[in-house]
Amino acid sequence: MAEPGDLGATRAGYDAIAEGYAKLFRAELADAPLDRALLAAFAEIVHREHGDAEVLEVGSGPGTVAAHLDHLGLAVRGIDLSPAMVGLARRAHPTITFEVGEMGDLDVPGAALAGVVAWYSLIHVPQPRRAAVLREFRRALRPSGHVLLAFQVGDDTLHLEQAFGHEIALDFHRLRADDVVALLHGAGFEVTARLEKAPEGGTAATRVPQGFVMARKPGPGDGHGPPA
Numbered sequence: 001m002a003e004p005g006d007l008g009a010t011r012a013g014y015d016a017i018a019e020g021y022a023k024l025f026r027a028e029l030a031d032a033p034l035d036r037a038l039l040a041a042f043a044e045i046v047h048r049e050h051g052d053a054e055v056l057e058v059g060s061g062p063g064t065v066a067a068h069l070d071h072l073g074l075a076v077r078g079i080d081l082s083p084a085m086v087g088l089a090r091r092a093h094p095t096i097t098f099e100v101g102e103m104g105d106l107d108v109p110g111a112a113l114a115g116v117v118a119w120y121s122l123i124h125v126p127q128p129r130r131a132a133v134l135r136e137f138r139r140a141l142r143p144s145g146h147v148l149l150a151f152q153v154g155d156d157t158l159h160l161e162q163a164f165g166h167e168i169a170l171d172f173h174r175l176r177a178d179d180v181v182a183l184l185h186g187a188g189f190e191v192t193a194r195l196e197k198a199p200e201g202g203t204a205a206t207r208v209p210q211g212f213v214m215a216r217k218p219g220p221g222d223g224h225g226p227p228a
């Protein structure tokens, strides 16, 4: 089946800017105590409930977030649409597995994962496919598995035709936390936490609030939610 056209543009865009992006965001977590706190809480919850079961970062880019989760003790691997990003992540973090993959069609059996992290990657999925992507996360998660989403907050789409000296056609869909929560509920998740960080200025990405939502696939004995 032909892939949706936006995936080709996103892949080509990130292939072109991978080096520049990796340099700019290499230390992104060092200056982000709230982000680190959320990742630490996610790691603690997942590890406590699922031990060493696998966590997948979807849209892992240069691998910084996956490496941080690995450092926090999770058995994490990453997938990304962009082969250039996967190459950079493998070189920077040779002990972690990174593969080319698409978050809407995970190469993972059902109920296999303890966690799915989409850290600023769901922002590239157009609205009509977002619900299906969240259902795919749910399919891949074990009962009581967790999902963590990070995104820029807003109603608009930032379209970039140029970045890091390259011609691109990348769409960054800002999302409303209420809409993300509704989509998660619709996909059969229970929302366990949400946080909105005030804008910090600087780049187009940080001039808007940042949203974070954590959710859980219902587990045995929960007695609600659609069947796995």
Ligand SMILES: C[S@@+](CC[C@H](N)C(=O)[O-])C[C@H]1O[C@@H](n2cnc3c(N)ncnc32)[C@H](O)[C@@H]1O
Residues within 6 Å of the ligand: 007, 010, 011, 014, 025, 058, 059, 060, 061, 062, 063, 064, 065, 079, 080, 081, 082, 085, 101, 102, 103, 104, 118, 119, 120, 121, 124, 125
């Ligand atoms: C803004 S970057 C975030 C990278 C990394 N999570 C981080 O925070 O540094 C978005 C990444 O998601 C990837 N991506 C976008 N759409 C994707 C999809 N449908 N499946 C897998 N990866 C995707 C892009 O190639 C890019 O590397």
